[in-house]
Amino acid sequence: MERANDSGLPADVDEIMDLIGVEAEMSGCFKWNEQAKVKADMMNVPRRWQPSRVSAEALREKCRVVGLAEDETVKIAQYRNFRFEQEPTD
Numbered sequence: 001m002e003r004a005n006d007s008g009l010p011a012d013v014d015e016i017m018d019l020i021g022v023e024a025e026m027s028g029c030f031k032w033n034e035q036a037k038v039k040a041d042m043m044n045v046p047r048r049w050q051p052s053r054v055s056a057e058a059l060r061e062k063c064r065v066v067g068l069a070e071d072e073t074v075k076i077a078q079y080r081n082f083r084f085e086q087e088p089t090d
Contacts, residue, residue: 007065008058012048016041017059021066030072039079049080056080 007014020038024030042049056077063073 007062008055009062010048010053013054013059014062017062017066021068024072025067030068030075035075035079038076042079054080 007017009017016038020030020034023034047053059080060073060077063076068076
């Protein structure tokens, strides 16, 4: 699996999170439309966000690194956790 840097995330997720950070910095927050894009990507491309590929800890740390507030970091973690808790286990 390709890693972009020492974030512990795959390059594609690392890049997405960098873009989210840039957008949040420009607008001053993690806007609703950017939240919707992240949720849509998690639903439409689930393999990108699989827990075996993206650890919750690495994702939370990357959120902090790109400048998201704690409540925004929690939102992203909740989106990811909700998505994969709903997957059938058989």
